[in-house]
Amino acid sequence: MTLEVTHGRKLKRITVEDIDSLARGAAILGTGGGGDPYIGALLAKQAIEEFGPVELVSVEDLPDDAFIVPIAAIGAPTVSVEKLDTVEKLYLTIEKLAASLNRTATHTACLEIGGSNSMLPIVAAAQLGIPLIDGDLIGRAFPEIQMGMAPLYGIQATPMALADEKGNTLVIEAIDSFWAERFARQASIEMGCNAFNSTYAMTGAQARESFVAGSMSFAITIGDAVANAQHNNLNPCDVLAETLSGRVVHLGKVADLQRQTTGGFAKGQAMIEGMGPDVGSVLSLHFQNEHLLATKDGTVVTTTPDLIIVVDAESAEPVTTENLRYGQRVCILTAPSDPRWHTTEGLELAGPAYFGYGVPSHRWDGTPEGHTESIERYRA
Amino acid sequence: MRIGIDVGGTNTDAVLLDGGQVLASTKVPTTRDVTSGITQVLTALKELNGFSPDHIRGVMIGTTHFINALIEARDLCPTAAIRLGLPATASLPPFTDWPDALTSAVKGRAYMAHGGHEFDGRAISPFDPDEIRRHAEDMAAHGVRSVAVSSVFSPVNDEFEQRALSILREELGPDFPVSLSHEIGRVGLLERENATIVNASLAEMANRIVDGLAKAVLEQGITAPLYVSQNDGTLMDIEYTRRYPVSTFASGPTNSMRGAAALSGFSDCLIVDIGGTTTDVGALVNGFPRESSTHVRLAGLRTNFRMPDVLSAGLGGGSRVRTDQGTVGPDSVGYRLTDESLVFGGSVLTATDIAVRSGRADVGDASLVAHISDAVVRSALEQIDRTIADIADRIRTSSAPLPVVAVGGGSILLAEQLDGLGSIYRPENFDVANAYGAAIAQISGEVDRVSYIADGDQKRALESARQEAVDRAVAAGASPDTVSIVEQEAIPIPYLPGNAMRVRVKAAGNLTLGK
DSSP states (O other), X not given: OOOOOOSSOOOSEEOHHHHHHHHHHHHHHTTTOSOOTHHHHHHHHHHHHHHOOXXXXXXXXXXXXXXXXXXXXXXXXHHHTTSOOOOTTTTHHHHHHHHHTTOOOSEEEESOOSGGGGTHHHHHHHHHTOOEEEEESSSSOOSXXXXXXXXXXXXXXXXEEEEOTTSOEEEEOOSSHHHHHHHHHHHHHHTTSEEEEEOOOEEHHHHHHHSEETHHHHHHHHHHHHHHHHHTTOOHHHHHHHHTTOEEEEEEEEEEEEEEEETTEEEEEEEEEEOGXXXXXXXXXXXXXXXXXEEETTEEXXXXXXXXXXXXXXXXXXXXXXXXXXXXXXXXXXXXXXXGGGSHHHHHHHSTTTTTOOSOOBOTTSOBOOSOOOGGGGOO | OEEEEEXXXXXXXXXXXXXXXXXXEEEEEOOSSHHXXXXXXXXXXXXXXXXXXGGOOEEEEEEOHHHHHHHTTOSOOOEEEEEEEETTTTTSOTTTTOOHHHHHHTTOEEEEEEOOBOTTSOBSSOOOHHHHHHHHHHHHHTTOOEEEEEETTTTTOOXXXXXXXXXXXXXXXTTOOEEEXXXXXXXXXXXXXXXXXXXXXXXXXXXXHHHHHHHHHHXXXXXXXXXXXXXXXXXXEHHHHHHOGGGGTTHHHHHHHHHHHHXXXXXXXXXXXXXXXXXXXXXXXXXXXXXXXXOEEETTEEEOOOOBOEEEESOOTTEEEETTTTEEEEEEOGGGHHHHBGGGTOSBOBHHHHHHHHTSOOOSOGGGGTTSOHHHHHHHHHHHHHHHHHHHHXXXXXXXXXXXXEESGGGGGSOSEETTXXXXXXXXXXXXXXXXXXXXXXXXXXXXXXXXXXTTOXXXXXXXXXXXXXXXXXXXXXXXXXXXXXXXXXXXXXXXXTOEXXXXXXXXXXXXXXX
C-alpha cells in the first residue's frame, strides 16, 4: 500500500514551469528542514533548459527489472548556500553505484522529497536522459540516511556512492544503513560539507513496495495550491491545510526562541504566542533540523513522524528552522505522514523517542499513537 | 551644532540641532540634481536661524538616490563580477537569476576563478594570480569600469578577495573601483554576490553624488565633516560612502524610526510614520529598527541586505476619500496636497480634510470642509484607525503594552487613542523625524563570522566577538564611553563538526565630533 494522491495532477514529465511549485511544495514537506530549494531550483531549471523536460514515471508503471539509483545531496544547508552545488558531473554517483553492482541505472529517484533534495534528481535525470520516479523514500524530510522507507523493507543504504565537486568519489560498503550514514557523514565533512550521494539502489519490484508513491506530483500540487491561494486572495494557510489533508494548529508570533548545539545538532524551541483566533494560547515548538514536536498550553498536539509545518501567516511560504526569528508571524500546521511511519518499526526509526523527546508519539489529529502494527502489514 | 538632512523621493527635510534640541527645521521639494536640493534646504535653514557655518560640527545626510538608481536601472556603470570558487559553484555563475534588463543595464560580465574556502577555512583550490590577470585583461578589453569580487566563504576567510583586489588594482589601475563581497554581505553566496555587484555598479554614481553633496555643503561655508546614514541607522563618512553606496538603501525608514525614538525618548516602541501617500510601521528594539529576517528582493534581485522590518499601507495625508464607496486611499494627491485638498482650497476630498473636519488636525481653512457630513467623517476615520491599528498589531511581537510613536506630516490624521494600542505619542518636530534621525545617528562596528566552539564555550566566543565589535565602532569614530552592544545573535549551524556557530554582534555609540 502506498500513500494515495487523490487530488492534484499526476504528471508525466517535469518542465521548467513546474519547478517553482515543486520547490515551494518540497520546502513545505521539508517541515522546517531539508534546506532552501532556491539554488536547487535554479539548477533544475538550467538542466531542463539544456536537456529538455524530465520524464516522470509512476511507481505502478515500473517494470519489475527496472534498476533504480536515487540521488541526493549530503552536507549542511548553511554550506550549500555558500559553496553552491556544482552539478556538471552530478550523474557520477549514479554511475559509480550502478557500476559497483555491475548494473546500469534505468531510472533515478529522489531520496527525500522534503527541501532541496527534491531538485537534484531532476538534474541527474536530465543529464543521463533517464526517467525520474514520481515518488521518494520518506515522503517528508528527515536528517539521517537510514530514516527512509527502504530499511523498513530490509533494503539497506549500502553500498553508497559519494562524490564532490573536485572529482573525488567514494563507494562505501557498510554492514547496514546506520554504519553507512556514519561513514557518509564523515566523508561529506572532508568533502567540504557539501557532497552528492547515491544509495538504496533497488529493482522496480522493490521500489513499488518501498517508495512513497506520487510525492513529486504531490509537492507540485501543494506548491500550486499555495500560489493559487495567494493569487486569488484565499487564505493560503487554510488552503494548504486542506491540500495536505491536515489542519491548522495555531496562528501566532514567535515570542521566544532558544537554540543549543549539542553533538553537531542544532536543537531549539520556539514559543509562539497566539494571535487572532488563538489569542491567549501559547504553542511550544521543538525542532532539530525539522520541526518535531508541538505542544499547546502544555498538551501535546502532534509529533514526528507526522508533519509539523511552519509557514508565514500571510503568504503560507514555508519557514525553515534556521530562518525562524523572533517576532515572525507564523501559522503552524500539521498533516499525516505516510501511514507506514506509524508502524512499530517506523516509529523506532523516526518517532519522538529517537530524537530524545520523552513524550509518546501523537498523530496529526492530536490522538496518541496507541497500538501500532508491524510493517509486515504493508508488504505487497 | 549639527545639521541633519533627509533627501526623500518627494521632500528634502533638514533640521539644525544643538545637542538634542531642534533650533530650526524646514522642508523643500527634492530636486533631480542633488547639489541644488541640498543648497536650497541649507539656504532655507540659514534664513530661519542665521547660524554661522563655523559652528556646524557635522552634516548628516540620508538619501534614497542609490536605491532609486538601482530600481530605475539608471546611471549604473559597466560592471564585471568575478567569483573565486572553482571547481565548486561552476554551475551557477554570477548574474544567474538576474532580470535581463538589469544585466544589460550594467553590461554584466561574469568571470569564474579558482580559489574560495571551505566552511572550515581550508582552500577549495589554490589562488591563481595569472588567472585573475587574464580576467583583468579581458575586463579592460571590454570596457568594464567597476568590479565585484566574491570568494566562497569569504565571511569566514577574506584572504582570496584581498589578493584578487591587489592584482586587479595592479592590472586596471590603483583607483579602479573594486567591491569585495565580505565587506558587503553575509553568508549566502548568490545573495552576497548580487549585493556586491549592485554596489560595484553604483561606484561612479557614488563618486558623483558624494562630490555633489560635499560641494553643496562647502558652498555654504560649512567645513565640518559630512556623513551619510546607513540602513541600520548608523553613519558612514563620505569616503566610505564612495565605496559602499548599497549601505544607504534602507536608510529612509530607518532614519524616521531612529528620529522618532530620539524625539519621543522611547527605545522600545512601535513607530507609525505617515507621509502623504503611505504609512510605514516598524518596531524599535533597544533604539534600533528590528530587521527583516527574510531575503530581500530588490529590483528583482535576491539579496541579503539587512533591511528594517517594515509593514506599509497605502494611507497618508493625501489619500483620496471616496464618499460613494466609503474608501480612503490607496491613491493619493501626494505632494500636491497643499493645492488639491479642500482645506487648502482645492477640489479633492482627502484624509487631511477628514482630519480637519473631525477636529483631529488644524491645518488650512476648516470652513471649507464644514459641509462634509458626520457619517462620511465617521466612516473615513474608522477606516483610517482600523488600517493603522491592524498593521501596528501585525508588527508587534506580543500583546504586552508598547508605546506607539507617530511621526511624519500625515500623522495629524491619527486619533489620540487607538483600539488595542493605547495612547499615541506625537513628539515635537514629528514632521522632520527623518532628518532628525539622520542628525543623531550613531557610528557602529560589526562582527559576523562562523566560530567553532567546544561544548559550553559559547560564552567566550560571544564575548570576544562583542569586544571586537566595540573596537570596530571606536575605530570608526564612536566615542568609547557611549558604545554599547545593540544587537547580538548566535545561531548554531547544523551538520557542521565542532559545534559551529554563526556569531553576529553589532555595537554602536555616539559620534565623536571634532572642534
